[in-house]
Every structure is written in C-alpha cells, then in structure tokens.
Amino acid sequence: MTTTASPTPESRGPARPARLIQNEVTTEIPVHLLFRDEPDPVSVPLKPAVVSRRQGTGEQPRLRRPAGPARVVPEVDPDLAERPARVLPGSAGVLAGSCGLAGCAVTSWWAGALPPLALEALRLPAYAGAGLGPAQWAAYAGAGALGLVGFGGLARGRTGRAWVLGLFGRYRGTVRRTGLMWVNPLLLRRRVDVRLRHWRSEPMPAADAAGVALRVVVLAVWRVRDTARATLGVEDHEAYLRECVEAALARVPVEAPGSGRGGVEAAGEALTRLVAAEAAAIGVEVFSVQPVRVEYAPEVAAAMHRRRIAALDAQHRASVLTSVVDSVEDTVTRLTVRGLVELDDYERKALVKDLTVAFCSGRGESGT
Template sequence: MSTTRPTPQEVRTTERRAHAANGYFALMGMLGLWVLAAFMAAGAHHLIGAVLSVVLSLLVGAGLYMQQPNEGRVMTLFGRYIGTDREPGLRWANPFAGKQRLSLRSRNLTSPTLKVNDKRGNPIEISAAVVWRVSDTAQALFDVDSYETYVQIQAEAALRHTANLYAYDDGEDLQHGETTLRAGQDEVAAAMKAELQERFAAAGVEVLDAKLTHLAYAPEIAQVMLRRQQAEAIISARQRIVHGAVSMVESALKGLSEREIVVLDDERKAAMVSNLLVVLCSDKDTQPIVNAGTLYN
C-alpha cells in the first residue's frame, strides 16, 4: 500500500508551549550549589563533590534568561523545535537548548510609493501603512526564511493587486455605487487588510491595521486627469445652477399669476423666462437694459 507524503507547502510548524520554569527558583538552587561546593572544598576528602557541585551550578546558570514583556524565546534542542516561552521575567529552561529571542510587539511597515495601474489601466502612485505582529513564533522562524523580508515583499504585492481591482475615481464606465480608490478608502483598506492577512498567514503574522497613506495619479497623466476632474466639477455645478434657476423662474411666474400683478401671454412669459435664466445662470454680472418699447414693436 502506497502512502502520499505531504509536500513542503503542506507542512506547517505550529507554536507550542515550552517546558520552562520560574528562574528565581533556579537562581536559588545555583547559589545553594555554590555554598555546597564551598563547604565541600573545606574538607580534603570532598574535592570531587565540590567540583561536581560547581559544574552542576554552571549548568543551572546556563539555563537562566531574562525575558521582557511581549517577547518570546523560541527553543530548539539539537535542531528540533521544542517550544516557545512567552512568560516575562527571570526564566529557566533546558541549558542545552538554543533560545532565540523574538519580539511579539506591534510593528509598523510603510511601503514605498509604488507606481501601478488601476482598474482602468491608468498609472497611479500609491503607498500604505501596515500594522502587524508575530502571532505564531514557530511559523515565523521555521516556515519562511526571513519573516521580516517576507512581510515587506508580500505587503507590496498585496498593495499592487488591490490597486488593480479598483478605479482611481468615478466615471461613466463604472457601475453605480462601485467602490473607487479615492472615494472608498475604508472599503479598499478592509479589502487590503483581508488580502494581507491571507498572504501573511504562512509566516505566522497577524495584520492589525492597513491604511492608504498616499494616492495620486502618476505625473505623466496628472495634468490631464486634473483638467478632467475640473470639467466634471464645472458640469456638476452648472447642473445644480440650472436646476435652481428653473425652480426660481417657476416660482416667480407662479407668484405673478396668483397675485395677478401682471397678465402675461405665452410670448411675454417666454421672454421673461429667457431673461431670468440669463441672469441666474450667468457666471458674470449682468447689466440691466431698459426697454422703452414693447415686444411687438
């Protein structure tokens, strides 16, 4: 019967608790061995016992280490992972085990400004800040070559991929309510955080936060896109002005009719509407003209 061996990608190292103890008891034991060695050395017939006590005290002292809060000691014994100690203070563990210190604190990663293409293919400049920390010490040290380099490279890859999924700004080619990089930064940040977590999982790293820190069009198209945005803003403003002017003209005609101030036929109403729209929609000051005649002369 044949068995299928797991591929290297399927083998994951999982953190487990190391067999470590309070270091103060070990320190007291080491001092006691020194006292015992001194007592035995006083008698000529106990030199061997004194030497053994000194050697044993040195072994006990070799297992002592001081650990700060939010730190971990990853221990290996003859090339085999035996566990991680996360308890702060003076600690003691197997003196023959290797003890590698690993920070568990939150860290900031600011990606360099990248030049990528958005969903439309327009070149943009983008960068992000990522807050992360090591959640599985065994994966961080044994499943990737250098977890810090791994995090940096994967963060840039995730940022590039996220930028390709969204357009920089709204446009006629987008569906109504579609998320864009400029207007939907919260949604973009949430999507980028989810992708970062998926990529960082292989290194035992947890993503705490991710935000865009820089977003702009690339210099070669910045001026063109700026004129486009200005044109869209002007069109939007004109639409609002025209809508408001029409409402004001309608209100004016209705008021004149209801109060019977003046009776206007269709031709005079058209002339009045034309004059009012010119006054209300013009972006320059209008000059009044006194008409001494009538519309029919």
C-alpha cells in the same frame, strides 16, 4: 327430435393453461421485434449540469462553469509546529548555582587556600590544607561547572514575549512562561514578540478598477500565533508580511479618492482575506488590512486634478443655468398670469432673452 352432439376435447383443440394471476392480461408482441439482428443501442439520458435553482423566483437554471485554477497557498514544513519546551523553575537554577559556589568554597578550605577573614566569615575551622592536587582541581572543576550551569541557565520570561529554543539547528520548543525559570544554557534562544501589533506602511503602488495608478497607505493588525513557523519557516516574518501586502495590493483594485467609503471597505475586506491566507502558512495571524490613505500617483495626479476641477466647474455651470431658467420662467409666468403685460411670441422671446442676460449678469457679479 334431433340432438346435437357436443364437441369432443380433440375437436376443440388443445386446452389453454389456467391463469396463475387472476388479472393477467395477454399483450401482443409485434412480429418484427422477434427477428431483429442487432439490438438498438441503449440511450443514456444526460442530466443538465445545473448548479442551483431557487423555487418560486422564476430564475432560469444556471449552467455550471468550469472552475479556474485554484490559488496555491505557500506551505512550510508540515512537521514544524510550535510545542512547549522543557524548562525548570528558577529556584532549581539558583539552588544549583549556590551549590556550585559552596563546593568551590569547601574545596578552597580543603586545599588551604582560604584567607583567615574568609574562614571567620564562613565560620570554618582552621585547616592547614592538603594543597592543590589532582583531587582538588577535579573538585574545583565540578563545583565550577555546577555553578555555571545553574546561574547560566536562569532566564526571565515576560508577558507578551516568548523564547524559541534550538540546539545545533534543531527546534527544541517554545517557552511562553513568565517569571524566573531555568533553561538549558546550551540551547540557542530567540526572543519573539507575540503581542498584538500593527504595521503602517509607506505609500505603496496600487490601481483602481479602471487601471489608474494610485498610492495607498495600508494599516495591518497582526500577531505571531505559531512562533516556530514565524522564526524558522522564513528568514524574517515581518518582511514576509510586508511583501504579502504588496502582492495583495497588486491584485485587488482600490477605489480612487472621492469615490466613497464603501469601495475602500470592500477593498480592505479583500486585502484581509488574501493576506491572512498567505500569512497563515508562517504562523502569523492577520486580523485586518485596511487602506487608510488613498491618493493618485504623482504621474497622474496633475491630470486627475484638472479633470476633477473641470467636472466641478461643469456641475456648477449646470446648476447656475438651471437656476436662471427657473427664475426667468417664474417671472414671465407671473407677469402673464396676473395680466400685467400682454405679450405675443416675439415680445415673449425678447423678454426671456433680456431677463436671462440680466439674471446671468447679476449672478456673475455676486459670484454665485
């Protein structure tokens, strides 16, 4: 019996290392990838510039368009903003002024310059007086200055009005209080109306979407929100507002007369947005800018009137012709359906012609 010797480890070759991972799978690597001189450049996937896409509507993606230049809104000094000013109650000014008058009276008694009637009225004892010397003049100056400062700084605040205070060209604050108050008399006061106001313009030039010249009357509703910017940011905030409205009318097309109210309302909304954005820089709050009257410019009014009359005449002629044709058709149909007449093609055409002439003549005589 012959026995076969089992192969030794040397004859079977080197032993394969044990798998570290049980489900390890060996994959062949192509030889040409191991001997490449230069690697391929890495391709970066480019994402399409898509703005938005609504799901379930079948809408195609819209490419992002380059944005146009942003409109520059004018800006005033950023440090210039309304802030409350320091004022005192009116009673403080009245008290200071009264003390000044009392000081003048006492100084006059001290100098002996008060007449007897004044002594009796003030119930002061008779005093010969020391005369008007340096001390008396100094007392007069101090009491007089106190009286002038006390009574000169009194001011009355009203509802809907504000005081803008300045000292040597510098803004010192805004007073919105009402009633009697005391304000430093050295400060320069500017009264500003902060109530809700409206401005109705004169006929201003404008144009419609087709470029036809128009004249538009605009009604603007506004008020001053920041008194410091409205008075110190520009020379005249009312003139600035009028110029903003004119500039907005040059950019916004206004519907021509007779085009409907919807176009006028849309133009009003656009005007309100533009004017409010520009007027906000000077502290003016704009609520509404609406065209209240739109008419053609004088140079094109006559031509547009003739064009409109021609359009109305053509519309009237078309309606009259439609009415006549319907009447003729109805008459011929009734005659033939009821068997009142039997017409061939030639007789039918003649009847239609005669009826058309008769109906047109009758409508012309009646003026309809």
